[in-house]
Amino acid sequence: MKKTNFVLLVLLMLVFPGLLSAKKKAGDNDECYKKEMLSLQKAIQKDFFDPVSGYYYVVLDSSKREVKDGYLREYTYLWSLCAMFQATNEIEKLDKKAKLMGPMIKNIDNYYDPAPPKPGYSDYIMNLKPGERYFDDNQWIGITALDGYARTKNKSYLKLGKLVYDFMMTGYDNVLGGGIYWKDTSKSSKNTCSNGPGVLVALQMYQATNEQSYLDTALLIFNWTNEKLKTPTGLYYDNIRTKDGSIGKATFSYNTGTMLESYVYLYEITGDEKYLDEANKIADSSLDFFYGGEKFRDGYWFNAVLLRAYQHLLKYNKDMKYIQGFKKCLDAAIKNDKNEKGLFTGRDGIQNLVEHGGMLEILARFAWIESHYDITNCDF
Template identity: 70%
Template structure:
């Protein structure tokens, strides 16, 4: 249902603005310019002989997407460029293709994860589509080139999870891989991108989709056993892949598949009153719900999500305006995820009647 012109609410916009201020006040280290990984210094990790007090790349991926969504509803926000600049501390030009490492390279060079780079590529290409700035197209192209180094014919195709680790192929590196390839096709109309997107898409459906239409976490190379954890973000990337494929091809089978994933995920993830997994994971599924709304006008997916969001806003927020994760931590990735969720709901409340929020 489209929003009634007389219905006015800025509830989620206000929550978004407050959370963004809280993140900047509590996580952004004004001395180094980096973001802290965790609010509590005693919970910051030590690895490879270095205390890793600053953000992992994953959390900056969350902030990159969240600030992109804020700029969509506030054209004067000007936030994306600073996050992009911050991410360059993680840039690792090592062969076979340049990419971004898991941590600040000069402090503690570590692993390169294909999914982290794909999240950056998805957001970069979205910014390019929104602004036309070539820097972000080049970023997306670079992330595509890096992720394709994860491709081989083992188990019939698919992409590995992280560089030089050949133990599993995961939905979390294949679902977003489909999206990067599809967004490159949209930007260039070069057939190779669509072909590779479909190869990854078909492999993921074949190897990792559950009988109900959701997605398992991974398949092990050694014995083909399935890691059967089911997370919201994996459903989200494959849901949105189907929406993009419907847009690109006009084939209704993709829209039917998107609706099936949406229905199954609504029951599984939002059948109760609380989020089943972390805010950032849920934010990726919300991307799929919001995109699907262009073709399926039923607000039930958004409203089911909203029920859990409103409960989190009521029960999980502390006096600093920050949120406590399931393990009791106050980490940046979950705050970036919640910030994206609130920015998306700020858009939704401007365009649809979502009812009241308590």
């Protein structure tokens, strides 16, 4: 290479660091994250799935399983299946022959609750002892179903998305000026975790149907969430209490993830640069806050939701710094948190299904990323 060309290349790399992680070259095929994904998928089925009942266990250690209302909750809450459902969707993107979403929906159907005003999903298995209906749990199911519809055009996925949309809107009212409650049995708070995903469900329904009412609803919830729960640094608080309007100021990665992806969807739908500009600002703030250290601040599943937003943003912002920052923490988790069974201890040391579903989704997404981009060697 001529000296002048070499100097120019170095200068370009310094000015545009994203060039260091260019598109994957033909023939590059390390697949280290795919191998980790397949290993974890196998371990989850071996250790968390009970073939006798057909249900998944909530945690592996039976002494850690919750007793609620005098009843042992041996099997998993719906939340964990939300994580597993999205993971199966990401695996199907990698392997078109994999038929994983259908069986997962059948498992989720055990939580279906037809109670008025609109049917939805209970947080626990209906024929054992049904619990409460959380709007966010239902929304995670809707998000995955609508992801699946966008990919396959399977109308049953759109029907499921519509069911979730109709249910979540029973949780919307004008208390505090708008917003969706956390669950249908309590009106004590309106949370980012039930409004950010609500925006996504509405935006995905708009993309699927082109019906303006869905976009109108999405913007209504989106604007309210930004007004009430956005932090000065561009992240998101956890909740606002209806009693006095006080703010629960915990800051979790999944809340920032849903709102960041909402900005990306709105740019995708409208073409308005203001949404992409703000998405980039939020991504920068989240990168510093959540991935500035050497390990994940939150549980794996919370981080999986923020990774969804980073991966979506990558379509319009080619700088790989968000993926690389996330990768540093992911590699540390694989290196330090995995045991001899191929399972993960998690932040609290308890091996539960929701965090394993979250890690499975993360690994599936990185398996896709490593097949399309050069993200350097796996550091584990």
